[in-house]
Amino acid sequence: GTLGAMRRRVGPGHTEREPREVRYEWQLELRSSPEQLWPLVADTNRFDRDAGTPAVEQLRQRGKELTNARVAARQRVYGFTLEYEQEPFEWCRPTWFSVTRRYSRGPLAKLAIHAQFERTPANGTRCRYEVRATPRNVLGRLAIPLQIGLVYQRTFRETFRRYDEMVQAGTDWRSTAAGQPKLVPGWRDRVEQVITRLGTNDLTDRFVELLADGDDLVVSRLRPYAIADLWGAPRSRVLELFLRATRDGLLAFRWDVLCPSCGGAKATVEHLIDLPDDVHCDTCNIDYSSNFERSVELTFRVTPAVRTVPTDEYCIGAPMATPHVVAQVRLDPDQAATVDAVVSPGRYRVRAQNRPGARLFGVDPSAPAARFDVAIDSQRWDDDEPLIAPGSPIRLHNCSGAELLVMVDRTPWRDDAVTAAEVIARQEFRDLFAAEALRPEQRISVGSMTVVFTDLRSSTELYRRVGDAVAFGHVLDHFDVLRAAIVRNGGSVVKTIGDAVMAVFTRPVLAVEALLEAQEQVGSIRPAGQPLSLKAGVHHGPCIAVTLNGRLDYFGTTVNLAARLESQAGGGSLVLSDEVRNDPEVAERLQDDPSIECTASTVSLKGFDAPVTVHRLSRSSRPDASWEPTPGRGACAAI
Numbered sequence: 001g002t003l004g005a006m007r008r009r010v011g012p013g014h015t016e017r018e019p020r021e022v023r024y025e026w027q028l029e030l031r032s033s034p035e036q037l038w039p040l041v042a043d044t045n046r047f048d049r050d051a052g053t054p055a056v057e058q059l060r061q062r063g064k065e066l067t068n069a070r071v072a073a074r075q076r077v078y079g080f081t082l083e084y085e086q087e088p089f090e091w092c093r094p095t096w097f098s099v100t101r102r103y104s105r106g107p108l109a110k111l112a113i114h115a116q117f118e119r120t121p122a123n124g125t126r127c128r129y130e131v132r133a134t135p136r137n138v139l140g141r142l143a144i145p146l147q148i149g150l151v152y153q154r155t156f157r158e159t160f161r162r163y164d165e166m167v168q169a170g171t172d173w174r175s176t177a178a179g180q181p182k183l184v185p186g187w188r189d190r191v192e193q194v195i196t197r198l199g200t201n202d203l204t205d206r207f208v209e210l211l212a213d214g215d216d217l218v219v220s221r222l223r224p225y226a227i228a229d230l231w232g233a234p235r236s237r238v239l240e241l242f243l244r245a246t247r248d249g250l251l252a253f254r255w256d257v258l259c260p261s262c263g264g265a266k267a268t269v270e271h272l273i274d275l276p277d278d279v280h281c282d283t284c285n286i287d288y289s290s291n292f293e294r295s296v297e298l299t300f301r302v303t304p305a306v307r308t309v310p311t312d313e314y315c316i317g318a319p320m321a322t323p324h325v326v327a328q329v330r331l332d333p334d335q336a337a338t339v340d341a342v343v344s345p346g347r348y349r350v351r352a353q354n355r356p357g358a359r360l361f362g363v364d365p366s367a368p369a370a371r372f373d374v375a376i377d378s379q380r381w382d383d384d385e386p387l388i389a390p391g392s393p394i395r396l397h398n399c400s401g402a403e404l405l406v407m408v409d410r411t412p413w414r415d416d417a418v419t420a421a422e423v424i425a426r427q428e429f430r431d432l433f434a435a436e437a438l439r440p441e442q443r444i445s446v447g448s449m450t451v452v453f454t455d456l457r458s459s460t461e462l463y464r465r466v467g468d469a470v471a472f473g474h475v476l477d478h479f480d481v482l483r484a485a486i487v488r489n490g491g492s493v494v495k496t497i498g499d500a501v502m503a504v505f506t507r508p509v510l511a512v513e514a515l516l517e518a519q520e521q522v523g524s525i526r527p528a529g530q531p532l533s534l535k536a537g538v539h540h541g542p543c544i545a546v547t548l549n550g551r552l553d554y555f556g557t558t559v560n561l562a563a564r565l566e567s568q569a570g571g572g573s574l575v576l577s578d579e580v581r582n583d584p585e586v587a588e589r590l591q592d593d594p595s596i597e598c599t600a601s602t603v604s605l606k607g608f609d610a611p612v613t614v615h616r617l618s619r620s621s622r623p624d625a626s627w628e629p630t631p632g633r634g635a636c637a638a639i
Helices: 034-041 044-050 138-169 187-198 202-213 224-231 235-247 427-432 459-466 468-488 508-522 557-566 584-591
Strands: 002-004 007-011 014-017 021-030 056-059 071-077 080-086 090-092 096-105 108-119 125-135 251-258 265-269 278-281 286-289 296-302 325-331 336-339 346-352 359-363 372-376 394-398 404-410 444-456 492-497 500-505 534-548 551-555 573-577 596-603 612-619
Touching (some): 021 138, 034 044, 034 108, 034 125, 034 138, 044 138, 080 108, 187 235, 202 235, 235 296, 235 427, 265 278, 325 394, 346 372, 359 372, 394 404, 444 508, 444 551, 444 557, 468 492, 468 508, 492 551, 500 508, 500 557, 508 573, 508 584, 534 557, 551 557, 557 573, 557 612
Parallel strands (some): 372 394, 534 573
Antiparallel strands (some): 002 021, 056 071, 080 096, 090 096, 090 325, 096 108, 251 265, 251 296, 278 286, 346 359, 346 404, 444 534, 492 500, 534 551, 573 612, 596 612
């Protein structure tokens, strides 16, 4: 390291000497590329843990509002308490990151870190790690050379090299514990009993390895879709495995309420009933509401029946805590900075902390290579959406007159999250966790869902024709067929109402596919030689989740309209709303099947003032496809 001294002028003709700033710079040549190393080295929570730095505790500052992702924290080192205010992390993926801490208690006055990752001709990385520390007192002047110059220099170098070796060996860091996992006695017997019930296969084998050998930070917050992508396995299979393992006590739920701005989990509960209505993000200094579609993610953690996992935190605000943000910089008024982190094609945005709106842009290889200038003021964002070439420099200029924290991030950025809206619409979840429900008074948006109501045509006549016992058996057969088709296509049965079923799906095409399959199979059930006939209504739109009779249910205009559409269906036909029929996936599905006839008409529905356009689907071979409904007919018409 090198030492430097600074002087400051205190008054006319007087100079006072500042404590000396101690500067260290370490350089390493690594074989892995910057892109390969970034997920590890930019996860500074993991890096600091692996390098042996003490855990930190986030503090709440009384009477002081921290802005632009600043945080207050406390740390104990060799029995001394250090308290500091941390400036926001700044970074440009995957080339550099930096952070500064200003201490109010302890032997240090200031600590600044800058890490630079430069690509070498051999596609390796030249890493330059710089630390600048300013002591507060004599103890600080003694501690800095010992702790930073000797201890941390060695442990940081070792950590960088260990990460490089892991990448080169193809070792997955998420499935490899940094130290010795704290497995509890008898854990293997418990796990093997569960796996025996689930059935041994390639996924359960990898799952057992993850439980036993996975990194503490990973198994304390397991994200099933991310694990599925890592394993190269279908996401639905991994999610089902995690749900069943939770039912058998190997995993536990974590319902994370994510900040819509930074994406961090700002509240975590084990049960839906404990979800808060409103949450505050200290980092972004905003309040927001729980929303199943966008802000509630289901993750899992390993239970104490398998292993004990420490919950310590070692660094706050790491770049990899928000992996969708490819660049983040703090800009003073009229300051500008240039970043070139956007290299992958897709849709992006520039936004500023605590400011509404964003500047959208796209990255496309066919776009011209030119600098993209973004001026950020306090009034508005430009509303066009230009295209730039991958790697084009982006110049960010703060014209607002106030300090800004500016981010460049991908949209959408939660493509590997299991949202609450998605999981509560899965049949496995509803079957395994019937007791998971919201508070009776709680109403939470689940975004847009596809709602289905079905009914058997002329079921009353069926009971009269073949008798109650025989007819009821055929109705149960129809329920089995319908449920299997719904589950097979990723939906779930919400409830049954007499001979009718209410079901939900996340996408319209899944609902249409399930109902077409079910109609064919229900038609093969022939009591007294007469085939059963299934009719259904399908609508897609926003819903809210509520608890009704101890189970999760859906309410809202979308549900009401779907129920009315069912009453417009003839036997063997589906009635779709405009929103469903015009869905691109549904349109493609119907176009690919010439046996399906689609007839549009305008009808008046009970409870709706304006006429509604409906689309009636039927197989061309159906003799009753021209059946016209009687107003108000249908088991769910009164809903």
